[in-house]
Amino acid sequence: MDSNPVKASKPTNPLDGVFKPRSVAVIGASRREGSIGHKIFTNLLDSSFRGPVIPVNPKADAISGVKTYSSVLDIPEPVDLAVIVVPAETVLPMVEGCGRKGVKAVIVISAGFAESGVEGIELQEKLTLICRHYGMKLVGPNCMGVMNTDPSVNLNATFSHVFPPQGKIAMATDSGALGLVILEYASNLGIGLSNFASVGNRADVSSNDLLEYWRDDPGTSAIMLYLEAFGNPKNFIRLARSISPNKPIIALKSGRSSAGSRAAASHTGALATVDVAVDALFAQGGILRVDNLERLFDVADILSRQPIPRGSRVAVLTNGGGPGALTADACAAAGLELPSLAEKTLQGLKALLPARASLGNPIDITDVGAPEYQGALRLLAADNNIDAVIVIFIPPVFACPEDVAAVIREMEPEFRRRGKPLLASFMGKRGCVPGTIMPPGAAGVPSFSFPEAAVYALARARDYGLIRNQPAGRLVNLPGIDRGKARRIVESAGDGWLPAKSVFALLTAYGIKSMALRFAEDLDAAIGAAEDIGYPVALKLDSATIVHKTEVGGVALDIGSSEELRAAYHRMLGRLAAVGRAAEVRGVTVQKMAGEGVELIAGITRDETFGPLILFGLGGIYTELFEDRTLRIQPLTDKDAQEMVRSVRAFKLLEGFRGEPPADVPAVEELLLRLSAMAEDLPRIKELDLNPIRAFTAGKSYTVVDARILIE
Amino acid sequence: MDSNPVKASKPTNPLDGVFKPRSVAVIGASRREGSIGHKIFTNLLDSSFRGPVIPVNPKADAISGVKTYSSVLDIPEPVDLAVIVVPAETVLPMVEGCGRKGVKAVIVISAGFAESGVEGIELQEKLTLICRHYGMKLVGPNCMGVMNTDPSVNLNATFSHVFPPQGKIAMATDSGALGLVILEYASNLGIGLSNFASVGNRADVSSNDLLEYWRDDPGTSAIMLYLEAFGNPKNFIRLARSISPNKPIIALKSGRSSAGSRAAASHTGALATVDVAVDALFAQGGILRVDNLERLFDVADILSRQPIPRGSRVAVLTNGGGPGALTADACAAAGLELPSLAEKTLQGLKALLPARASLGNPIDITDVGAPEYQGALRLLAADNNIDAVIVIFIPPVFACPEDVAAVIREMEPEFRRRGKPLLASFMGKRGCVPGTIMPPGAAGVPSFSFPEAAVYALARARDYGLIRNQPAGRLVNLPGIDRGKARRIVESAGDGWLPAKSVFALLTAYGIKSMALRFAEDLDAAIGAAEDIGYPVALKLDSATIVHKTEVGGVALDIGSSEELRAAYHRMLGRLAAVGRAAEVRGVTVQKMAGEGVELIAGITRDETFGPLILFGLGGIYTELFEDRTLRIQPLTDKDAQEMVRSVRAFKLLEGFRGEPPADVPAVEELLLRLSAMAEDLPRIKELDLNPIRAFTAGKSYTVVDARILIE
Structure with a gap:
């Protein structure tokens, strides 16, 4: 029932109703100053929204001089967006009215939904159903609204005190409270935003929807996320991968710790998730993760204002040695x-600077003035050894920071032209120093109170350069997988630990190499098996219930003869009988002793939120001692597998440590991809451990020495 | 020549001449605004210095209305302190004049000394000699001066633009440029200082002298240091140890990286030092090390204003869930x-807060006002589960930060009375918000722009609580050391690697347990030795020049018979002959195979600045792979040895990992103390490696399996 002509050639995005409405109704707009209903209404007026802003309030004739309507249905003109600020119990009829009116999107500010217990969850479900029925997009409930700073829209549908300048950064936040801080902080620093959205309980519009929207938004060149939980992690990875080569995504995720998770969960109603999996998710999506809000802005600031550095080579230009030394440390x-x-x-520097200047890097130009700063910057802009420059300025006795700021600003286009970021630290001063260095909004030189912050931001920009330039990962179709056989093994198994024989059969069906292994129900069968395989062998207990075999004396290695095997067998069963667990023994396995090689582990585990996770790490007791492990979310691309193997410190062992020959790294990568396929195909696998795996020298592959699989 | 009466009962400290002069002459005081000589003179007047400030300048009659003298010798009254601001080449005669006048201390601001090359070094030596001759303390040269904010002194003998409020923190800086930043930053945050000193080239007064002075200064309760190098590390440790139980010392040290060292060295003329040794030095001195200037202030702020927390248990009180979650993460x-x-x-909270509030920890009190903040704080002050509270405030729609700040300020004495620190974060606002939370100077609630900074500062205050409460370490006198024999072994050795026989004799002389080892010049002697010791044995090459025996095939383990020994011997010598190094072989050693145990390493190395360093870590290839090592500066106290063993991750192995029995930790600690004694007694030991050591189960001690010692 939209009377404006719509161009058929340009398909409208459903979220345009949220970010680019042509008219907004505020349901619950209030005359009472200090109320949220008043603030949102006046914010919409004050931001000079391009279309009509219509207050809906049955108890008032006009608010701030604007005629009110008793109901959204009474409004004569079409309404694109409705912002709803009424008590939770009256939200549903209002939204129903919006649906009947033909509103395109609603933002529900009101709290009292899924975040507040069982009744709230029900209410939210009904709310969602109504919106879905009428095809309306829904932001919230329990959110603080959205903004669009595009001057042709000028939408401030929030209760924030500030409306930031236009910029290139789009921001989504899971926390409304943090949204207020973010907007105020951005504004103080003169950092511009393109869009802003507080997603609240994410009943409909999620961070994923926003990512998709901003991917295609020409006004957005960087995306900031504050996240407390993930709705659909796989979709998130997929989306992020499609965006990060073109626009950096910087994320702050709370709930790293159990206390943090508790805090996040209690107010978003979302389950907190394992933090290592979050790291994996960000790595797989090419997302820059930061630790705190301050750094979120520092990184967004450089990424949205400056070129991405081509490499890691920095020049530090300073008028004080101490700050130069601290900056050099931070760079290292x-x-x-x-x-x-x-x-x-x-x-050039020698000709320009006094003899007391230090021409190393950092360059200490000593207490000189703006012309020397400018001359040095001009030389550094042209220096091919340098990818980026950090300028430090300490007010000396003859303080003239304005002049130095002016030359930095003047030199900036020269650096931009050459694709080199230029950052400043006027020590002790952050952000937009009026009339000095950084005009508010999209362009300019980011300026930090301390050089360490500049270094951090630059390092993350460098990281983004690496993300942007790396080849995209591929999902690989692996040969030699017998899916039918594998499915039969798993389907015929009951819940619990899979018998050793089936474990190794399953690995073989997925083309995973393991040691020749024979199952034996008694001693004679074990001796027979050992003679078939050839000594030396390893003898291991087989049981559905005893998981840590070593701890009950259930492993004997390097058995060289039938006499040794006999002795080991009796000792093993004797120890189990002594602790009353003999009945749990199904038999033993006999395996050829594996040769020398680097001991590794790999496996599959499942997380409620993230689904199957693939693990990799160093084997032996050092796994636990040094926690030298990594994980990724299934499915793995070839690049994921390469990164996994390289991200553990033990990779040095695989590369050939201290004169040892290098190990067969491609074979280990392929093993991880096979595990990923297994996790995808066989959802009954709850847990899978390959421990240890021995990786042999290049071309000699690896062998899985022991494995266990839990079926559910 | 001091005409004022001096109380005989109170001995004056030589540095009183610097910090508590009764009169100051400024030699090189200038009429020219913007010059350093003008600035220092007017700063002294502007700070309301308690005594006369006398300008010395032969070319002017008066400066700022104060009569000048041509020479310090012309001044009729006594002069305690002279600040010298003349070109380097004229400094010496001026200082000579000061000496003759009976001046107690001089501050040389002028640059052009040891920092600027060979001639400067000579000039500085002469300057030091003159001061020593007259018994004058010397600060600088090449420094920015000193301050004392004590209202009975009010000394600003610097060219800084700001004179901070009086406070309890004393600050020394190796960098004048950073000194300016420090003073401005402290002043912006409303952080008070007691004394400030820029030490410049430290020709006489060093950080150590300042530490000693501030240890006894009742006006100082915390000490901040910015360091670029160490003059006398051992003295520094000794002093710091005597101070840190009473007054916290917080240090920022640049030159962590090689680039940072280069930067620091180029402008202080001091050699940069190994950063791990710096960490050791701070650990041994009980000093809190911070990473950057911002954190230096954050930590000093809480330590000088708030009680030291009794433990690690924190309550987070917030009006927004998101910031609460981030704070919880930072705490974890x-x-x-x-x-x-x-x-x-x-x-109490249930009765006080609305139902939507979250009563976990973090406590999200939601959008309520000052009375609820106050009620919650009152409850938390009395809660014995809680050692400290961090209050977070986000301006909501009905913003009244002033009221909330007022109740926090009001509750502060209650927290102080109970010995609990109270910290605030009014998100986005740092420091002294006028009329709100933190009155400038000594008292008040530290307030941070972001809660993560509050968490960091609180954690370091907790660390200081641990430092303060731990028992002092003792230097232990160890029994069973035959110093005479050890000295004879070392004295009779030439430069180079000590022969294996002497190595083990030396270890034995120091009561260090090693494997029975026999030296053999040829195969027959080796077989004889093996038969004496009993198989299995290890056979190792002995050479003065071949250090990495494994790499040339010079180690054969687990030899079970004379045939095996014979084969191994021929293989070993054959390989060496093949690479043309047979001539480097002195013979072989035969050693009993060590039993099972945790593989460790320990050793001695020497650093130009720090002297002998004692190392400890995990043995085997994992030493390098995980860099799981620690070191301390000799001499070690019993506490140092305990901390060393516990500070490596491999300590878990010694504690008994995965059901293994615990190792003999006291024996390993004693081994480290014995190495410390050895390093002290035998300066010709340039390097000593015990690698590997096997640590056995409790009561079974350890054994050194292999060792090498470099004599110089």
Whole structure:
């Protein structure tokens, strides 16, 4: 019932109703100053929204001089967006009215839904059904609204005190309270935003929907997320992967700790999730994770204002040695290099600066003025040894920060032209120093109160450069998998630990190499098996209930003869009988002793939110001692597998440590991809451990020495 | 020549001449605004210095209305302190004049000394000699001066633009440039200082002298250091140990990285030092090390204003769930706990807060006002489950931060009385918000722009509580050391690697247990030795030049018979002959195979600045892979040895990992103390490696399996 003509050539995005409405009704708009219903209404007026803003309130004739309507249905003109600020118990009829009116999207600010117990959950379900019935997009409930700073829209449908300047960063937040802080902080720093959305309980519109919207929004060049939970992690990864090569995504996720999770869960009604899986998710999606709000802004600031550095080589230009040293330390800690300057630069600096200046890197230009800063910057812009420059300024006795700021601003286009980021730290001063360095909004030189913050931001911009330039991962179709056989093994198994024989058969069906293994019900069968295989062998207990075999004396290695095997067998069963667990023994397995190799582990586990996770790490007791493990969310791409193997410190062992030959890394990567396929195909596998795996030298592959699989 | 009466009962400290002069002459005081000589002179006047400030300048009659003198010798009254701001080449005669005048201390601001090359070094040596001759203390040269905010002194003998409010923190800086930043930043945050000193080239007065002075200064309760190098590390440790139980010392040290070292060295003329040794030094001195300037202030702020927390149990009080979750995460990362609240607190909160409030910890009080904040704080002050409280406030729609700040301020004495620190974060606002939370100067609630900073500061205050409460370490006198024999072994050795026989004799002389080892010049002698010791044995190459024996095939383990020994011997020598190194072989050693045990390493190395360092870590290839090592500066106390063993991750192995019995930890600690004694007694030991050591189960001690010692 939209009377405006719609261009048929350009399909409208359903979220346009939220971010680009042509008219907004505020249901629950209030005359009472200080109320949310008043604030949202006046915010919409104050932001100079391009279309009509219509207050709906049966108890008032006009609010701030604007005529009110008793019901959204009484409004004569079409309404694109309705913002609802009435008590939870009256939200549903209002939304129903919106549906009948033909409203395209509703934002429900009101709290009292899924975050507040069983009744609230029911109410939210009904709310969602109504919106779905009428095809309306729903933001919230329990949110603080949305913004669009595009001057052709100028939408401030929130109760925030500030409306940030237009910029290139879009921001979504799971926490309304943090949204208020974010908007105020961004505004203080002069950081511009394109869109802002507080998603509240995410009954309909989620962070994923926003990602998809901003992917295609030409006004957005970077995305900031504050997350407390994930709705659909796989979709999130898929989306993020499609965005991150073009627009950086920077995320702050709370709930790292159990206390943090408790806090996040209690107010969003969402289950908190394992933090290592979150790390994996961000790695797989090419998302930059930051630790706190301050860093979120620092990183967004550089990514939205400056070119992405081509490499890690930084020049530090300072007028004080101490700050230069601290900055150099911070660079080293962040993996940024301070290379020597080009000969031409050195010659130029020598001519430009007093003899007491230090021409290393950091360059300490000593207490000189703006012309020397400018000359040095001009030389550094042209120096091919340098990918980025951090300028530090300490007010000396003859303080003229404005002049130095002016030359930095003046040199900025030269750096931009050459694709080199330029950052500043006027120590002690953050952000938009009026009339000095950083005009508010989209362009300009990011300026940090302390150089360490500049270094952190630059390092993450460098990380983004690596993300952007790396080849996309592929989902690989692996040969040699007998899915039919595998399914038969799993289907015929009961709940619990799979018998050793089936374990190894299942691995073989997925093309995973394991040691020749023979099951034996008694001693004679075990001796027969050992003679078939050839000594030395390993003898291991087989049981559905005893998981940690070593701890009950259920493993004997390097058995060289039938006499040794006999002795080991009796000792093993004797120990179990002594602790009253002999009945749990199904038999033993006999296996050829594996050769020398690097001990690794790999496996599958399942998480309620993230689904199957693939694990990899160093084997033996060092696994636990050094927690040298990594995981990724299934499905793995070839790139994921490569990164996994390289992200553990034990990778040095695989590369050939201390003169040892390198191990067969491609074979280990393939093993991880096979596990990913297994996790995908066989949902009854609750847990799978390959421990240990021995990785042999290049071309010699690996062998799984022991394995266990839990079926459910 | 001091005409004022001096109380004989109170001995004056030589540094009183620097910090508590009764009169100051400024030699090089200038009429020219913007010059350093002008700035220092007017700063002294503007700070309302208690005594006369006398300008010395032969070219002016008066400066700022104060009569000048041509020479310090012309001043009729006594001069305690002279600040010298003349070009380097004229400093010496001026200082000579000060000496003759009877000046107690001089501060040389002028640059052009040891930091600027060979001639400068000479000039500085002469300067030091003159001061020593006259018994004058010397601060600098190449420094920015000193301050004392004590209202009975009011000394600002610097060229800083700001003179901070009086407070309890004393600050020393190795960098003048950073000194300016520090003073401005402290002043912006309303953080008070007691004394401030920029030490410049430290020709006489060093950080150690300042530490000693501030240890005894009743006006100082915390000490901040910015360090670029160490003059006398051992003295520094000794002093710090005597201070840290009473006054916290917080240090920022640059030069962590090689680039940072380069930067620091180029402008202080001091050699940069190994950063791990710096960590050791701070650990041994009980000093809190921070990473950057911002954190230096955050930590000093809480330590100087608030009680030291008794433990790690924190309550987080917030009006927004998101910030609460982020704070909880930061607490977990910093090792702070968020325990459940006492039943009484929960009941009280339930009665006080709306139903939507979350009463876990973090406590989300939702959008309520100052009375609820106050009620909750009162309950938390009385809760014995809680050692400290962090209050977070986000301006809601009905924003009244002033009221909330007022109740926090009002509740502060209650918390102080109970010995509980109270910290605030009015998100986005740092420091002294006028009229709100933190009055400038010594008292008040530290307020941080982001809760993560509050958490960091609180965690370090907790660390300080641990430092303060731990028993002092003792230097232990160990029995069973034959110093005479050890000295003879070392004295008779030439430079280079000590022969294996002497190595083990030396270890034995120091009561360090090693495997029975026999030296053999040829195969027959080796077989004889093996038969004496009993098989299985290990056979190892002995050479003065071949250090990495494994790499040339010079180690054969687990030899069970004379045939095996013969084969191994020929193989070993054959391989060496093949690479043309047979001539480097002195013979072989035969050693009993060590039993099972945890593989460790320990050793001695020497650093130019820090002297002998004692190392400890996990043995085998994992030493390098995981860098699981620690070191301390010799001499070790019993506490140092205990901390060393416990500070490596491999300590879990020694504690008894995965059901293994615990190892003989006291024996390993004693081994480290014996190495410390050895390093002290035998300076010709340049390097000593015990690798591997096998640590056996409790009461079974350890054995050194292999060792090498470099004599110089």
